[in-house]
Amino acid sequence: MSSVPGDAGSAPAAGPYGEIFDRGYQHYQGRREGRAHAVRALTLYSMRRALGVKKRWTAKIIPIFLYAAAFVPVVTIIGVRALVTQVSAQLAEGFNYSFLAAAISPLLLIYAAAAAPEMLCDDRRENVLPLYFSRAITRVDYLLAKVLALGLLMGSIAIVPLLVLFVGNTLLADAPLTYLRQHPGDIGRILITGTLLSVYYAAIGLVIAAFTARKGVAAALYIGFITIETGVVEALSLAVSGAWKDYLDLFSLGNVPDRIVQWLLGPASGAGSAPVGAPLQGWTYLFTVAAVVTVCGVVMHRRYLAEE
Amino acid sequence: MTQPDTPIVVSRGLLKAYGSVVALDRLDLEVPPGAIGLLGPNGAGKSTLIKLLLGLIKPTEGVASVLGLDIASEGVQIRQRTGYMPESDCLPGDVTAADFVGHMAQMSGLPARAARLRAAEVLYHCGVDEERYRLIKEFSTGMKQRVKLAQAIVHDPALVFLDEPTNGMDPAGREEMLELINRIHREVGITVLLSSHILEDVERVCDYVLLLDQGRLVQHGTVSSLLAGGGDILVEIDGDRAAFAEALAARGAVVTTQDGVLAVRHTEDQVFDLVRDTAADLDVALRGLRVRSQSLEDVYVQQVAAASGGNDGVERAG
Numbered sequence: 001m002s003s004v005p006g007d008a009g010s011a012p013a014a015g016p017y018g019e020i021f022d023r024g025y026q027h028y029q030g031r032r033e034g035r036a037h038a039v040r041a042l043t044l045y046s047m048r049r050a051l052g053v054k055k056r057w058t059a060k061i062i063p064i065f066l067y068a069a070a071f072v073p074v075v076t077i078i079g080v081r082a083l084v085t086q087v088s089a090q091l092a093e094g095f096n097y098s099f100l101a102a103a104i105s106p107l108l109l110i111y112a113a114a115a116a117p118e119m120l121c122d123d124r125r126e127n128v129l130p131l132y133f134s135r136a137i138t139r140v141d142y143l144l145a146k147v148l149a150l151g152l153l154m155g156s157i158a159i160v161p162l163l164v165l166f167v168g169n170t171l172l173a174d175a176p177l178t179y180l181r182q183h184p185g186d187i188g189r190i191l192i193t194g195t196l197l198s199v200y201y202a203a204i205g206l207v208i209a210a211f212t213a214r215k216g217v218a219a220a221l222y223i224g225f226i227t228i229e230t231g232v233v234e235a236l237s238l239a240v241s242g243a244w245k246d247y248l249d250l251f252s253l254g255n256v257p258d259r260i261v262q263w264l265l266g267p268a269s270g271a272g273s274a275p276v277g278a279p280l281q282g283w284t285y286l287f288t289v290a291a292v293v294t295v296c297g298v299v300m301h302r303r304y305l306a307e308e
Numbered sequence: 309m310t311q312p313d314t315p316i317v318v319s320r321g322l323l324k325a326y327g328s329v330v331a332l333d334r335l336d337l338e339v340p341p342g343a344i345g346l347l348g349p350n351g352a353g354k355s356t357l358i359k360l361l362l363g364l365i366k367p368t369e370g371v372a373s374v375l376g377l378d379i380a381s382e383g384v385q386i387r388q389r390t391g392y393m394p395e396s397d398c399l400p401g402d403v404t405a406a407d408f409v410g411h412m413a414q415m416s417g418l419p420a421r422a423a424r425l426r427a428a429e430v431l432y433h434c435g436v437d438e439e440r441y442r443l444i445k446e447f448s449t450g451m452k453q454r455v456k457l458a459q460a461i462v463h464d465p466a467l468v469f470l471d472e473p474t475n476g477m478d479p480a481g482r483e484e485m486l487e488l489i490n491r492i493h494r495e496v497g498i499t500v501l502l503s504s505h506i507l508e509d510v511e512r513v514c515d516y517v518l519l520l521d522q523g524r525l526v527q528h529g530t531v532s533s534l535l536a537g538g539g540d541i542l543v544e545i546d547g548d549r550a551a552f553a554e555a556l557a558a559r560g561a562v563v564t565t566q567d568g569v570l571a572v573r574h575t576e577d578q579v580f581d582l583v584r585d586t587a588a589d590l591d592v593a594l595r596g597l598r599v600r601s602q603s604l605e606d607v608y609v610q611q612v613a614a615a616s617g618g619n620d621g622v623e624r625a626g
Contacts, residue, residue: 025433025496028426028464032417035384041414055402127398131459134362134392135415136384 038137042145047153050118062114066107068159074100078168097162098265100192100296105257106157108201113222115153116205117215119146125213139304150202168189193264195256200289203296210303232255244278249287259285316341316467316499321370324356331356333523333581334370343493345346345510346503347608348520354503359470362387375466388417390459391468395475401445405436405455408444409462412461415464426462434458436490450481461492462572474509489513519611527611534607541573543583555586574599
């Protein structure tokens, strides 16, 4: 008798609770979905793995810490404002969207450094790519799923705490409906800011992770690259003079997220005015974000086209 | 599944070159459904051919189709209907077999619930039952090979490419893997394209063989046709061996002497009559008569040696 189950002619095993029949191999007759389904499946799978779901407890530490760091302050502040009404106005003024987004920005940097390698490095190190590429997806689909997965995770930290603050502001207002009427653009600005920051950090993180199979190396390279590049650009801008000096700020990768936050959410923002501390108008930084995302996308695409 | 007489792979002038290095040199193929062995030394172009047939790389010249789908423009559709088991380690360690195979089923288009059920069924059929809830990194090489096979067939493909499926397995595990592959092909009806350097595996499982060398197709056909007529009849006699050999050769037989025994090429069954009649005519007693069959290894060695003899100056992979 073979040790391979399901041999033809396997006899039903009679027992006190009934009989077990080996039905043999059955052909799949059910529904088959297309590429969009595969991209969705890979996106969810990648998100679960980056969050440490069904992995050892050490894999869950960084996500738990980052979510706690992003959500505990905003929930605490709203709670304090709700309970201690005397300090509500001062807290609301000091703890605004711009402040919260600026505070979250370093968390996004850390999150991208931790999660981007989770998205790509394991697949390369464990040689899983040939299995993915032998499925009914293209390499662009694979990258799209990874970008979506990281973007959604980053968005959950970049957007949701701000939305919680918005809900808190609305509920704690003297007249919530009036507050909503007076702040019609807040949700839009929160979504746009969060999306830009998520995509920006995710793109840089993924492109670095695409070139190494070691997660630790990718994380260190990512944080090192952003920090050193920003330092070099700032030093250069101090050393040079001339009208074009201000444009160096567009290349300061570590400062661009703060410029976007200040421009879209900051108190000094407005048409024709520069974000706080920035030499250029806010919309110019959109070009940096667009350029970085485009270059990273092209580089990743070329990198994965060459993958066997 | 596939129609019995419709070729599953057809190619015309299929050429793949990387710069000046020719990996596959104008392949003309018409491969029937069944179990197909892909043989060849390292660098013969086997992996390149599989990648081309999966639509993962584009041919430099020529056309080919798999299951009636063009490899250059319908790669995604081909991969929907095919499975692939790579030679190398390709499984993530910190996932259970059930989760991973289920995920691969979803990647092939099965809805989430169906994918989970299907993964459990296929893993069971591949001999991974209760172990499917264990992390893959805890598996032996044999179990990992089974999981690799399971992910290749979990979406019920019409054709599955198996690259060295018995690699690194112990004899018992190898037996079971070959039995599994046999069942996939004979009972389930999935066409198997088996790339292996273990000729015995191919001979046991496959009924059609493609033999590649230096990117060229040097031999193809059914295993029975390749082996037919290639063996020897070993003849032992009492009497003048040289005269007997001379008489056989004069009557058209191909005769050699090996370790003191006459070896008559078994080109057709009439050779037996020829040996008997010659012995009778020369009044020689026949002491022994046995057939030594040709193995696939003999064919392989002959063909590769013959193919390596000619050199046209083109730089080839390997």
